[in-house]
Amino acid sequence: MRISELNLRANTIRQDIIRMLIAAKSGHPGGSLSAAEILTSLYFGEMRVNPLEPQWPDRDRFVLCKGHAAPVLYAALAEKGYFPKEELLGLRQTGRMLQGHPDMKKTPGVDMSTGSLGQGLSAANGMALAGKLDGKDYRVYALLGDGEMGEGQVWEAAMAAAHYKLDNLAAFLDLNGLQIDGPTDVVMSSTPLFAKWQAFGWHVLQVDGHNIEELAAALAEAKTVKGKPTMIIARTIKGKGVSFMENDAGWHGTVCNAEQSEQALKELQEEAANIG
Amino acid sequence: MAEKEATRNAYGKALVSLGAENPDIVVLDADLSKSTKTVDFAKKYPQRFFNMGVAEQNLMGTAAGLAAAGKIPFASTFAIFATGRAFEQIRNSIAYPQLNVKIAATHAGITVGEDGGSHQAVEDIAVMRAVPNMTVLVPADGEETRQVIRAAASYQGPVYIRMGRLDVPLLFDGNYRFEIGKANILREGTDAAIMANGIMVAMALEAAEELAQAGISVGVVNVASVKPLDIETIVRTAQQTKAVVSAEEHNIMGGLGGALAEVLAENAPVPMVRVGIKDTFGESGRPQELLEKYGLTRDALIAAVHEVIAKKKNQD
Numbered sequence: 001m002r003i004s005e006l007n008l009r010a011n012t013i014r015q016d017i018i019r020m021l022i023a024a025k026s027g028h029p030g031g032s033l034s035a036a037e038i039l040t041s042l043y044f045g046e047m048r049v050n051p052l053e054p055q056w057p058d059r060d061r062f063v064l065c066k067g068h069a070a071p072v073l074y075a076a077l078a079e080k081g082y083f084p085k086e087e088l089l090g091l092r093q094t095g096r097m098l099q100g101h102p103d104m105k106k107t108p109g110v111d112m113s114t115g116s117l118g119q120g121l122s123a124a125n126g127m128a129l130a131g132k133l134d135g136k137d138y139r140v141y142a143l144l145g146d147g148e149m150g151e152g153q154v155w156e157a158a159m160a161a162a163h164y165k166l167d168n169l170a171a172f173l174d175l176n177g178l179q180i181d182g183p184t185d186v187v188m189s190s191t192p193l194f195a196k197w198q199a200f201g202w203h204v205l206q207v208d209g210h211n212i213e214e215l216a217a218a219l220a221e222a223k224t225v226k227g228k229p230t231m232i233i234a235r236t237i238k239g240k241g242v243s244f245m246e247n248d249a250g251w252h253g254t255v256c257n258a259e260q261s262e263q264a265l266k267e268l269q270e271e272a273a274n275i276g
Numbered sequence: 277m278a279e280k281e282a283t284r285n286a287y288g289k290a291l292v293s294l295g296a297e298n299p300d301i302v303v304l305d306a307d308l309s310k311s312t313k314t315v316d317f318a319k320k321y322p323q324r325f326f327n328m329g330v331a332e333q334n335l336m337g338t339a340a341g342l343a344a345a346g347k348i349p350f351a352s353t354f355a356i357f358a359t360g361r362a363f364e365q366i367r368n369s370i371a372y373p374q375l376n377v378k379i380a381a382t383h384a385g386i387t388v389g390e391d392g393g394s395h396q397a398v399e400d401i402a403v404m405r406a407v408p409n410m411t412v413l414v415p416a417d418g419e420e421t422r423q424v425i426r427a428a429a430s431y432q433g434p435v436y437i438r439m440g441r442l443d444v445p446l447l448f449d450g451n452y453r454f455e456i457g458k459a460n461i462l463r464e465g466t467d468a469a470i471m472a473n474g475i476m477v478a479m480a481l482e483a484a485e486e487l488a489q490a491g492i493s494v495g496v497v498n499v500a501s502v503k504p505l506d507i508e509t510i511v512r513t514a515q516q517t518k519a520v521v522s523a524e525e526h527n528i529m530g531g532l533g534g535a536l537a538e539v540l541a542e543n544a545p546v547p548m549v550r551v552g553i554k555d556t557f558g559e560s561g562r563p564q565e566l567l568e569k570y571g572l573t574r575d576a577l578i579a580a581v582h583e584v585i586a587k588k589k590n591q592d
Contacts, residue, residue: 104373113373122334123369126341156334
């Protein structure tokens with residue numbers, strides 16, 4: 001029951017991603033769709049948050065390091081009740097709160113402004129350090145992309161998180177294997193990622209990033225790890241849930257036309273009907 | 277000669293006293309704590325000091341996260357690495373979300389000396405000034421540094437503080453009042469005004485004194501707050517003297533001279549001469565020798581005052 005409920009949430013988030021991108025006429029569907037279960041497992045499973053008090057000092061925090069996947073974060077925040085769903089249709093439009101990349105000044109529930117790749121994990125580290133300093137029990141979560149592994153700052157932050165023993169931090173790696181110019185193995189290979197994060201001093205887990213149960217188990221395990229941060233490498237499919245987008249780098253930053261949108265929503269609605 | 281103290285030394289002391297008053301003050305450094313003088317804070321409050329190693333981008337990003345969680349981080353390294361290596365982290369992780377980070381940079385300008393041009397920031401004020409939400413402060417001596425650090429800690433939002441390596445004369449005592457957004461008139465004058473900050477303030481006062489002996493009345497304004505700029509004081513002084521010399525240990529483009537030129541062109545177009553580094557990199561050498569070589573001396577200021585007064589006369 002609980003699993004199917006969460007799968008339905010992820011499906012709703014995917015449908016909202018498609019709807020908001022149709023309205024915006026630009027944005028990043030592929031890497032948003034790949035992270036739907038990850039965001040669902042955080043906001044509807046693990047995280048201690050209160051949408052009525054977005055600035056609650058004791059809340060868990062989430063940093064979307066791969067800020068271009070803003071639609072999946074906005075869809076999750078709206079689903080959670082941080083702001084009305086109608087706002088989603090204002091994505092990327094002048095004077096509206098939902099910026100092309102997350103903006104903590106404009107959008108309730110966004111814990112850190114991101115968008116320039118490589119910077120988010122450092123900020124998550126800072127939040128985790130502050131939590132330890134204040135003796136608070138909140139946890140900090142982050143989501144990085146695999147293309148983002150090319151940024152040197154990620155590895156600076158990886159080193160520092162282990163050095164400062166940030167066991168109140170867990171990061172996901174959305175391993176969809178594709179970046180703008182093509183497969184990550186072709187553009188700039190970052191393998192072996194498991195060994196790299198382990199060598200940097202992290203507790204590393206590997207899960208199917210579309211499997212709610214595996215994600216929940218990984219998050220539960222991360223909470224038991226002491227003295228080091230946890231990296232959850234989540235194997236995902238870029239464009240997941242929309243047949244013609246799946247595993248196609250071309251859908252990194254391109255949006256559907258009217259006909260494709262209809263097809264995408266139809267597929268997702270069929271999937272929803274089959275859940276549970 | 278008056279007593280001397282490097283602004284970085286005053287910074288180190290100011291941090292320690294602030295740390296005692298406010299538990300939210302935290303300090304980050306990038307393996308330069310002995311040089312930036314954050315080491316004093318690190319010894320006194322080890323739990324609140326984070327050495328980030330040689331990783332300036334992560335230094336700024338971590339400071340942003342600490343600020344997002346309610347801390348008041350002072351992030352320190354040399355000016356070149358803070359504003360150069362970590363420019364975009366400052367821009368996107370600190371200034372864009374308007375996080376309460378104080379970027380306290382030392383070793384600015386050519387008075388870094390022997391380490392040479394790679395380590396002498398001559399463009400840091402220009403780049404920081406162009407970033408929205410950023411406040412830019414350049415103290416002239418130890419007392420002003422203490423006040424600048426306290427003002428920055430009390431202010432809510434990102435601040436860039438530029439300090440130096442070299443010992444500089446103590447100019448002010450406890451009666452001096454620094455305020456963000458306010459320029460301080462240190463000396464009144466009628467023939468010209470030198471508007472200076474940092475190490476050039478002491479030289480400006482010496483130049484004005486010497487010119488007074490020659491019957492030339494030169495005012496001196498300390499513009500420690502480069503952004504926000506005290507437009508009212510600057511314009512009023514320019515209107516009174518009708519001749520302005522800017523003086524800074526920075527490229528004459530984009531820094532104090534640039535900022536003053538913008539304000540004067542719009543509000544009080546008067547003849548102006550910019551004293552500073554003439555769009556060139558520095559080099560290795562003794563600080564005093566470099567100051568002479570690059571034209572940052574009392575004599576250079578005196579020459580600039582003569583030049584600007586000649587310009588004014590030509591206009592009449």
